[in-house]
Amino acid sequence: MTDTRKLLDDMNDRSREVFRRVVEGYLDSGDPVGSRTLTRDFSEKVSAATIRNVMQDLEFMGLLGSPHISAGRVPTQMGLRMFVDGLMEIGIPDESDREKIDATLGSNERDVSGLLDRVGSALSGVTHGASLVLTPKREAPIKHLDFVPLGPDQALVVIVFADGHVENRLFQPPPGLTQSSMREAANFLNAMIEGHTLSEVKSIVQREMESRRQEIDTLSRALVESGMASWEGSEQGDSPDRLIVRGRSNLLDETAEADDLDRIRTLFDDLERKRDIAEFLHLAQDGDGVRIFIGSENKLFSLSGSSLVVSPYMNADRKIIGAVGVIGPTRLNYGRIVPIVDYTAQLVGRMLSDRSER
Structure with missing residues (x-):
C-alpha cells in the first residue's frame, strides 16, 4: 500500500493546502470541490488554472477523483486516509x-x-x-447454580450472580441423566465456584475434577463437562x-x-x-x-x-x-x-x- 505519510511529506505547501481544502470542503458538503471555489478563499493569490493543475497532479497521485463528469474533485479512500493520518485537527467534544x-x-x-x-x-x-x-x-461473582432437566436431550443451567443477575443457558446433557447425578454435579460445582467469575470457573473446575476424579461418578462428570462446554461457548464473543x-x-x-x-x-x-x-x-x-x-x-x-x-x-x-x-x-x-x-x-x-x- 502507498505510504500516505511519505506522499504528504513530499508535497509542497500549495499542494498540501489545495488537498486539505478539497477534503474539508467535501466532508462538509458531500459535493465535489471545484477550482473556482478554492480560488475565492485561498491563502495566496493564485489563478483557478493554477489550482486546476495542482488538483490534476493530486488526482494523478491517487489522492483525488473526479465523480461523473463534474469539474470538481473528491478525495479517494487513499486521500481520506492521508488526511486523517496527517492533516486532520482533533479537538475536544462540544x-x-x-x-x-x-x-x-x-x-x-x-x-x-x-x-x-x-x-x-x-x-x-x-x-x-x-x-x-x-x-x-459478565464478570460478577457467581453465588449459586442449579441444573434443571427439561427432557431426555435438553437441560438448563441456572446461574445466579452476586449482583442479583440470573442467566439461564440451555445445553445437551449426557445420555442416562438422573436427578441424583444432577444434584451431585450441582453440589460439586457450588462447593468451589461461589465467589468466582465465569471466566475463572472453567479452570477451577477442571483442576478439581482431576484431583477428585474418584469422588464424582461418570454421569456427574459428563454433566459438569457438558455444562462447562455451554459456558465456554458463551465466552467466544458470540453471545x-x-x-x-x-x-x-x-x-x-x-x-x-x-x-x-x-x-x-x-x-x-x-x-x-x-x-x-x-x-x-x-x-x-x-x-x-x-x-x-x-x-x-x-x-x-x-x-x-x-x-x-x-x-x-x-x-x-x-x-x-x-x-x-x-x-x-x-x-x-x-x-x-x-x-x-x-x-x-x-x-x-x-x-x-x-x-x-x-
Missing part, C-alpha cells in the same frame, strides 16, 4: 455533546446492558451515525446480546443511492445475526485509543462502503472488556466524531470500573 453522553450514565440502576443501550442511543443521536456498543462479558446497534435509520437516508442502501442493509443484516461480533472487538483491540477504518480497509464494513470509528474501553485493571464505535458514510466529520467516541469509551470504562469496586 460541551453539549458531552452533556448528552454524560446524561446516560447518571442512573444508579444495576442493569449494565440497559445503561449501555442508552449510551448507544445517545452516541447515535450526537454523531448522526449508527452506533455500536460491545458490552462486556446474542453482546452487540448493541442503534441509529441504523441515520444511514438509511432517503437521499442515499439505491446501491448504497443495499450495501448498508447487508451490513446491518450481518450485524443483527451477530456474525461479526468477535471481529468488531478485534478491530478495537490493536492498541489503545481510537481507530479509524475507511471504506474497504476492513472486511467487516467494506461491503457497505462505510467508515468505522471505534475505541475499546477498559476495566479497572486496564483490560479491554468491550468497545464503542460509530458507523457512517466515508465522508464522516472525523475531526468531530473521533473525540466523541474517545470520550464515550473512557466514560464507559470509568463507569464500569467504579461499579465493580462498590
Whole structure:
C-alpha cells in the first residue's frame, strides 16, 4: 500500500493546502470541490488554472477523483486516509455533546446492558451515525447454580450472580441423566465456584475434577463437562446480546443511492445475526485509543462502503472488556466524531470500573 505519510511529506505547501481544502470542503458538503471555489478563499493569490493543475497532479497521485463528469474533485479512500493520518485537527467534544453522553450514565440502576443501550442511543443521536456498543462479558461473582432437566436431550443451567443477575443457558446433557447425578454435579460445582467469575470457573473446575476424579461418578462428570462446554461457548464473543446497534435509520437516508442502501442493509443484516461480533472487538483491540477504518480497509464494513470509528474501553485493571464505535458514510466529520467516541469509551470504562469496586 502507498505510504500516505511519505506522499504528504513530499508535497509542497500549495499542494498540501489545495488537498486539505478539497477534503474539508467535501466532508462538509458531500459535493465535489471545484477550482473556482478554492480560488475565492485561498491563502495566496493564485489563478483557478493554477489550482486546476495542482488538483490534476493530486488526482494523478491517487489522492483525488473526479465523480461523473463534474469539474470538481473528491478525495479517494487513499486521500481520506492521508488526511486523517496527517492533516486532520482533533479537538475536544462540544460541551453539549458531552452533556448528552454524560446524561446516560447518571442512573444508579444495576442493569449494565440497559445503561449501555442508552449510551448507544445517545452516541447515535450526537454523531448522526449508527452506533455500536460491545458490552462486556459478565464478570460478577457467581453465588449459586442449579441444573434443571427439561427432557431426555435438553437441560438448563441456572446461574445466579452476586449482583442479583440470573442467566439461564440451555445445553445437551449426557445420555442416562438422573436427578441424583444432577444434584451431585450441582453440589460439586457450588462447593468451589461461589465467589468466582465465569471466566475463572472453567479452570477451577477442571483442576478439581482431576484431583477428585474418584469422588464424582461418570454421569456427574459428563454433566459438569457438558455444562462447562455451554459456558465456554458463551465466552467466544458470540453471545446474542453482546452487540448493541442503534441509529441504523441515520444511514438509511432517503437521499442515499439505491446501491448504497443495499450495501448498508447487508451490513446491518450481518450485524443483527451477530456474525461479526468477535471481529468488531478485534478491530478495537490493536492498541489503545481510537481507530479509524475507511471504506474497504476492513472486511467487516467494506461491503457497505462505510467508515468505522471505534475505541475499546477498559476495566479497572486496564483490560479491554468491550468497545464503542460509530458507523457512517466515508465522508464522516472525523475531526468531530473521533473525540466523541474517545470520550464515550473512557466514560464507559470509568463507569464500569467504579461499579465493580462498590
